[in-house]
Amino acid sequence: xxxxxxxxxxxxxxxxxxxxxxxxxxxxxxxxxxxxxxxxxxxxxxxxxxxxxxxxxxxxxxxxxxxxxxxxxxxxxxxxxxxxxxxxxxxxxxxxxxxxxxxxxxxxxxxxxxxxxxxxxxxxxxxxxxxxxxxxxxxxxxxxxxxxxxxxxxxxxxxxxxxxxxxxxxxxxxxxxxxxxxxxxxxxxxxxxxxxxxxxxxxxxxxxxxxxxxxxxxxxxxxxxxxxxxxxxxxxxxxxxxxxxxxxxxxxxxxxxxxxxxxxxxxxxxxxxxxxxxxxxxx
Numbered sequence: 001x002x003x004x005x006x007x008x009x010x011x012x013x014x015x016x017x018x019x020x021x022x023x024x025x026x027x028x029x030x031x032x033x034x035x036x037x038x039x040x041x042x043x044x045x046x047x048x049x050x051x052x053x054x055x056x057x058x059x060x061x062x063x064x065x066x067x068x069x070x071x072x073x074x075x076x077x078x079x080x081x082x083x084x085x086x087x088x089x090x091x092x093x094x095x096x097x098x099x100x101x102x103x104x105x106x107x108x109x110x111x112x113x114x115x116x117x118x119x120x121x122x123x124x125x126x127x128x129x130x131x132x133x134x135x136x137x138x139x140x141x142x143x144x145x146x147x148x149x150x151x152x153x154x155x156x157x158x159x160x161x162x163x164x165x166x167x168x169x170x171x172x173x174x175x176x177x178x179x180x181x182x183x184x185x186x187x188x189x190x191x192x193x194x195x196x197x198x199x200x201x202x203x204x205x206x207x208x209x210x211x212x213x214x215x216x217x218x219x220x221x222x223x224x225x226x227x228x229x230x231x232x233x234x235x236x237x238x239x240x241x242x243x244x245x246x247x248x249x250x251x252x253x254x255x256x257x258x259x260x261x262x263x264x265x266x267x268x269x270x271x272x273x274x275x276x277x278x279x280x281x282x283x
Contacts, residue, residue, distance in 0.1 A: 016045030017067070018052060023060040023222030024215065025053035032068025037076040038133050047100075047114070054101035054118050057282070060222035060230070062118070063214060064141060065125035074132025074155055103231060105238045108140075111165030115140035116238040119231050121221060125214045126192070126201065131155045136165050139174065142234060144201040145217070146192035147210040152200065158187040173241070174199050226264040227282035 017028040027049045029036035036042070046064075053059045066072055103119035112133065115122050124141035132155040138144055156162060163171075163184050172180040175198045183190070192204045205213045221230070232255055240248045259265050263283040271278040 015039070015041035016049045018049045020053070020056065020059055022219050023058065024218045025056070025059040025062045026215075027053065027062060027064045028067050029065070029072055030067045032066070032070070034076065035070030035073035035129055036066040036068070036134070037073045039076040050115075050118050050122070051100050054120055059120065060225075060227050060282075061121050061123065061218040063123045063125050063218055064137070065127055065214075068128070070128035071124070071126045071130040071150065072134025072137055073129050074134050104235045107242065108166075108238065112137045112140050113166045113170075115142070116234070119234070120227070121230055121234065123214065123218055125210070126150050126152075127210065129153075132159075133164070136167050139167065139170050139200070143217075145210075145214050146195060146201040146204045148192055148204055148206050150192040150195075150204075151189050152192075152195050153187055153189045154184050155187050157185060224278060226268060226278075226280045228262055228264040228280070229259075231282070232259070 015030055017026075017030050019026045019028070027046065029042055029046065031037060031039070031042065050062065050064075053062045101119060102117045105116045108114055108116045113136075115137075121143065122141045124138045124144045126138055126144060126146040127150065128147065129151050130138045131151075131153040135152055135154055138152075154163075154167070156164060168180070168184070171183065174180075175183070179198055182188075192201060195201045196204045236248075236252060236255065239251070243251070264280050267278060267280055
């Protein structure tokens with residue numbers, strides 16, 4: 001049993017990779033032979049690698065992408081097959097118990113809906129197929145860029161499943177109810193260009209430009225924008241989805257007043273007046 005657990009932990013470490021450079025953490029799902037389909041090791045390893053990036057003061061922005069030619073093809077079919085026969089019920093390997101770094105976003109807890117609670121921007125670099133839970137993972141990222149040729153599908157209705165992990169809440173907010181119904185009911189495949197037209201992805205890049213364009217965008221945020229502003233605005237945007245306009249006005253006014261006393265506000269004014277690069281601390 002101990003050896004089996006140790007082998008799973010080793011696999012988990014390899015299943016999700018973490019690279020850090022120039023203020024950007026690149027988190028890569030690493031099962032390219034299975035189009036990065038989600039198994040226990042991916043699920044647990046991703047949560048831990050995101051937390052590692054969140055706790056590193058040198059990291060300002062996080063990119064999530066897939067190894068090889070896919071972003072994430074959804075849940076591992078071997079696991080789904082076992083579940084359909086009553087042989088498996090949920091994950092056998094959970095993310096390690098630790099004090100996860102979170103922000104003030106409320107209500108985003110299960111599955112991959114926890115992405116909004118990570119206190120740094122998450123950019124989904126969708127380099128290939130994003131289906132099922134991989135599609136959901138992309139939706140919960142803060143910003144989504146796609147490579148030309150990437151294909152999307154919810155896939156659930158064709159597996160006898162339903163709108164999982166709150167996708168029935170977030171997808172209509174991005175594309176509207178009618179388009180969400182189409183995507184979920186039909187489970188049809190659609191291209192990166194259509195995804196951009198619908199508002200699912202922010203921008204589509206050519207295959208030759210994709211990697212550099214995504215990294216340059218992330219690096220610009222890491223270098224030129226206040227980490228405190230990013231953290232607070234992320235909280236505001238997601239919490240606002242459950243607030244009235246009056247509640248949001250009240251909370252945003254208080255946040256603005258708090259900003260006036262921050263070190264990043266002082267630096268934001270100083271670097272503009274002095275015509276130099278910003279040196280934000282996140283405080």
